[in-house]
Amino acid sequence: MKRFLGVVVFSLSLLLFGCSTDTTKxxxxxxxxxxxxxxxxxxxxxxxxxxxxxxxxxxxxxxxxxxxxxxxxxxxxxxxxxxxxxxxxxxxxxxxxxxxxxxxxxxxxxxxxxxxxxxxxxxxxxxxxxxxxxxxxxxxxxxxxxxxxxxxxxxxxxxxxxxxxxxxxxxxxxxxxxAKNRVNEIPEKQRILVTAHDAFNYFGRSQGFDVLGLQGLSTDSEYGVKDVQEMVNFLVANKIKAIFIESSVSDKAMKAVIEGAKEKGHDIVIGGELFSDAMGAEGTKEGTYIGMYQHNIDTIVDALK
Structure with missing residues (x-):
């Protein structure tokens, strides 16, 4: 019902907006x-x-x-x-x-x-x-x-x-x-990418990484204490030394993971910030698709190799 009302309200706003503009060809x-x-x-x-x-x-x-x-x-x-x-x-x-x-x-x-x-x-x-x-x-x-x-x-x-x-x-x-040349610098057993949400599954498939995200495909997905604990256990068991934060996602959850691992005697560092759902600032190298992808590759490889 809420979605229906939302669609009605939005449709009305579009109609009102369309009537109020004077956009010429x-x-x-x-x-x-x-x-x-x-x-x-x-x-x-x-x-x-x-x-x-x-x-x-x-x-x-x-x-x-x-x-x-x-x-x-x-x-x-x-x-x-x-x-x-x-x-x-x-x-x-x-x-x-x-x-x-x-x-x-x-x-x-x-x-x-x-x-x-x-x-x-x-x-x-x-x-x-x-x-x-x-x-x-x-x-x-x-x-x-x-x-x-x-x-x-x-x-x-x-x-x-x-x-x-x-x-x-x-x-x-x-x-x-x-990208392939840089990824080859990482031993295969160390190609495990851990991030805040599941934005990197295509990256993992194409570049040969196992990928683990705390949240689901959408950042609208919620995570709880159990999710954090399961990730901590995975990181400790696999001796993962670095995880990554994302430019468009809060780093609060990943910091909780780092603290959880520390309590189990395993030190993990933030390997760097990756661009996931958004690119960098306009006018910068990372503000282009190619520059963004290169930044991510370099950040991941430098942290995991």
């Missing part, structure tokens, strides 16, 4: 909006400056819990094309995309991928893990889907889009080689 020309920085970065790489690209969610923002603001609605209303991850990553915004798709082009990039390539959700057998950007091969598929969509929407720039996409895919191939 010229205002929308070349305006593309993405939900996450990862998606926006790919669009910018392919568009090569031909389009006005922006992301709703900035550094440190958790997309699982994110709720659209009035400013977001304004950006979405002005956009010609909207890209979002899908696979229930932006769980609080699905009604928005459904409404927007009635009047403009909207693409859930994760849902363009072959379902057989996706990992299942541990929380719901009917859902998939949405953290697809941590598998570079999968992300190349997303980049290609974005490129196809942009070519359809802006055929006048097709040649540039095709060339830019080819170059970006080449950079992703180089990133994959870099």
């Amino acid at each position: 010229e205002d929308r020309e070349g305006v593309v909006v993405a939900t996450t920085g990862q998606i926006a970065d790919a669009i910018k790489a392919i568009s090569g400056g031909h389009l006005q690209v922006s992301a709703l969610m900035g550094p440190g923002v958790d997309p699982h819990l994110y709720k659209a603001t009035q400013s977001d609605l304004s950006k979405l209303d002005k956009a010609e094309v909207i890209f979002y991850n899908g696979l229930h990553l932006e769980g609080q915004m699905l009604d928005i995309f459904e409404q927007m798709s009635k009047s403009k082009s909207v693409l859930a990039v994760g849902e363009t991928l072959n379902k057989s390539d996706l990992l299942a959700s541990d929380d719901d057998a009917m859902l998939h893990d949405p953290h697809i950007w941590f598998d570079i091969e999968l992300w190349k598929g997303v980049v290609q889907a974005i490129g196809t969509k942009l070519q359809e929407e802006y055929p006048e720039f097709k040649d540039d889009f095709v060339a830019n996409e080819k170059e970006y895919l080449k950079q992703l191939d180089e990133l994959q080689v870099y």
Whole structure:
């Protein structure tokens, strides 16, 4: 009942918002909006400056819990094309995309991928893990889907889009080689990645790590004393020396794990901060997909090797 009322209220707000704006065709020309920085970065790489690209969610923002603001609605209303991850990553915004798709082009990039390539959700057998950007091969598929969509929407720039996409895919191939070479510095038995929530399962599958997260796929999942104790026991039994915090998730839980292990006579350090659901600040190396991925690889390898 609460969800029904929420949808009604939100739908009314969209109607009111639509009536109150005065967005002309010229205002929308070349305006593309993405939900996450990862998606926006790919669009910018392919568009090569031909389009006005922006992301709703900035550094440190958790997309699982994110709720659209009035400013977001304004950006979405002005956009010609909207890209979002899908696979229930932006769980609080699905009604928005459904409404927007009635009047403009909207693409859930994760849902363009072959379902057989996706990992299942541990929380719901009917859902998939949405953290697809941590598998570079999968992300190349997303980049290609974005490129196809942009070519359809802006055929006048097709040649540039095709060339830019080819170059970006080449950079992703180089990133994959870099990552593999760095991971090889870690003995196989030490390739165990422990983080705050299960954002790194695609990373683990593609790079050969066992991954353990205190929370589920969504940071909306709750954890309790039992979860902390089970993780502590695992870390002690496997003599894990480092765990990792995330830029978009509170470090409170991981600090509790460190204290729990210390009480059992096992010292664990925080190996560093990883970017999980959000990238770094705009204008920094970590504010790009490639820079973010390299940062994570370097942080993990340096702590575990």
